[in-house]
Amino acid sequence: MMAAGTGFGRETRIFITHMHGDHILGIPGLLMTMSLLGRERRLEIYGPGGVGEYLATMPVSVRRGLTFPIGYAEAGPGRVYRGKDYTVLAERAKHGEDALAYAFVEDARRGRFDAHRAEELGIPEGPLRSALVRGETVTLSSGRAVHPGEVVGPERPGVKIVYSGDTQYSKSLVEFSRGADILVHDGTFDESLVKDAEAAMHSTCVDAARVASEAGVKKLYLFHVSARYRDTSILKAQASKVFQNTEVAEDLQAIDIT
Amino acid sequence: MMAAGTGFGRETRIFITHMHGDHILGIPGLLMTMSLLGRERRLEIYGPGGVGEYLATMPVSVRRGLTFPIGYAEAGPGRVYRGKDYTVLAERAKHGEDALAYAFVEDARRGRFDAHRAEELGIPEGPLRSALVRGETVTLSSGRAVHPGEVVGPERPGVKIVYSGDTQYSKSLVEFSRGADILVHDGTFDESLVKDAEAAMHSTCVDAARVASEAGVKKLYLFHVSARYRDTSILKAQASKVFQNTEVAEDLQAIDIT
Numbered sequence: 415m416m417a418a419g420t421g422f423g424r425e426t427r428i429f430i431t432h433m434h435g436d437h438i439l440g441i442p443g444l445l446m447t448m449s450l451l452g453r454e455r456r457l458e459i460y461g462p463g464g465v466g467e468y469l470a471t472m473p474v475s476v477r478r479g480l481t482f483p484i485g486y487a488e489a490g491p492g493r494v495y496r497g498k499d500y501t502v503l504a505e506r507a508k509h510g511e512d513a514l515a516y517a518f519v520e521d522a523r524r525g526r527f528d529a530h531r532a533e534e535l536g537i538p539e540g541p542l543r544s545a546l547v548r549g550e551t552v553t554l555s556s557g558r559a560v561h562p563g564e565v566v567g568p569e570r571p572g573v574k575i576v577y578s579g580d581t582q583y584s585k586s587l588v589e590f591s592r593g594a595d596i597l598v599h600d601g602t603f604d605e606s607l608v609k610d611a612e613a614a615m616h617s618t619c620v621d622a623a624r625v626a627s628e629a630g631v632k633k634l635y636l637f638h639v640s641a642r643y644r645d646t647s648i649l650k651a652q653a654s655k656v657f658q659n660t661e662v663a664e665d666l667q668a669i670d671i672t
Numbered sequence: 673m674m675a676a677g678t679g680f681g682r683e684t685r686i687f688i689t690h691m692h693g694d695h696i697l698g699i700p701g702l703l704m705t706m707s708l709l710g711r712e713r714r715l716e717i718y719g720p721g722g723v724g725e726y727l728a729t730m731p732v733s734v735r736r737g738l739t740f741p742i743g744y745a746e747a748g749p750g751r752v753y754r755g756k757d758y759t760v761l762a763e764r765a766k767h768g769e770d771a772l773a774y775a776f777v778e779d780a781r782r783g784r785f786d787a788h789r790a791e792e793l794g795i796p797e798g799p800l801r802s803a804l805v806r807g808e809t810v811t812l813s814s815g816r817a818v819h820p821g822e823v824v825g826p827e828r829p830g831v832k833i834v835y836s837g838d839t840q841y842s843k844s845l846v847e848f849s850r851g852a853d854i855l856v857h858d859g860t861f862d863e864s865l866v867k868d869a870e871a872a873m874h875s876t877c878v879d880a881a882r883v884a885s886e887a888g889v890k891k892l893y894l895f896h897v898s899a900r901y902r903d904t905s906i907l908k909a910q911a912s913k914v915f916q917n918t919e920v921a922e923d924l925q926a927i928d929i930t
Contacts, residue, residue, distance in 0.1 A: 433731055433732075433733055434731075434733045435700055435701065435704045435730075435731055435733055435734040435737070436701075436704060438731060439697075439700050439701045439704070439731075439734070440701075442693055442697050443693065443694075443697045443698075446693045446694065446697070464731075468731060471729035472693075473691055473692075473693055473696060473697075473722075473726060474691075475691055475692045475693055476693040476697070479693070
């Protein structure tokens, strides 16, 4: 968060996929760091069963030292959080008893305003254009009525980002990922280690590519890659044969989604 | 430990000074990493009251995933651990209810063998010299008896390293640090922030230098320096006026002690 420059005081929610140590042990330290930096704003933590107990067993020195309130909610499949213009949904992942995948789904966005066409129709900048954007029909000084559809394009679907967490290939995650702009999916192993992937309840890069392909997502990012791959190009190469638009996610990578 | 190349499979003991989050939150992750790397060797953890409870409340996924046994002991002032040729001692530090400082005290080492003098006396290399080193009197082929004191110097004290942990200035830590080769002491603040040091139960660099000077140590390393000091030269400068041989410890710094 320091390296990414996200700040520690902003509205923040933490969504935990499952209660394995490599996914939760950093939380108490994060809360301490936020306290050292003087955070005052409430922070919410969502996760599967056990998240409340885990927070309650943080060392007393950590709990007493917090400078801000924390809340938590144990989450299951369905809607987990409703934001101002987005929803966070959860679905069961296939990684032991209680593992979740999450989807960030933005509300549909208004259509684009066609400024060129508005110019042609003689609509002045200002309140008339705003009214059209809001979906209202307006009447120009010439007496001509302009309907929103003449200058405003169709409503555009919001961005959908799906994060699988740790998981094996799962049909229900295919449905959950349907049409996503970005699917960030477990790609721990390459295809030669398919047995290891099953034993560890993880996916191969090809499992991830199958999900991406079957769900019709726009782009797949493989993550949770085993430390054995110093060079991850084999993962991208194998996955790309099944789903062309695949990348291997890198720490602190920033991507534009429009 | 990775960067320092210490390895994760060796005989390892962890000595915890106190149960504040910034001193214990890394332990579960360390144990997980050791398990991922296949450690099998038992690991012992020593610390003040609460260490056992803390380990017991590690997430079940961490505890069940350990590939090696762990043991713990709650420690107080006095001898904490006796190694093959060294002892680890603890003393109360002044940092809240239950904080400890530790000393690593090596056993006295045999005196140096004076090879030049042995040559002069006509003692051949081999068993006779070994016997002298062990403290036995030997008789040369000439019939001359040689006493160990003729070729073996006086016993040399072992190395003593004291680690204060988080602490305010403490008279008992002066006694505990007596004659140490290295004192690693809390030096969180510079002298202008003496009030902050008191409020936070930490030391200024000058507090640390007083301990070093009064205990007659050979070298002082300041540690636990506040993140506000991007340039730590002010700490060294202030402390050096009270105790000349002061350095500010750096992460991963390696020092030779002979």
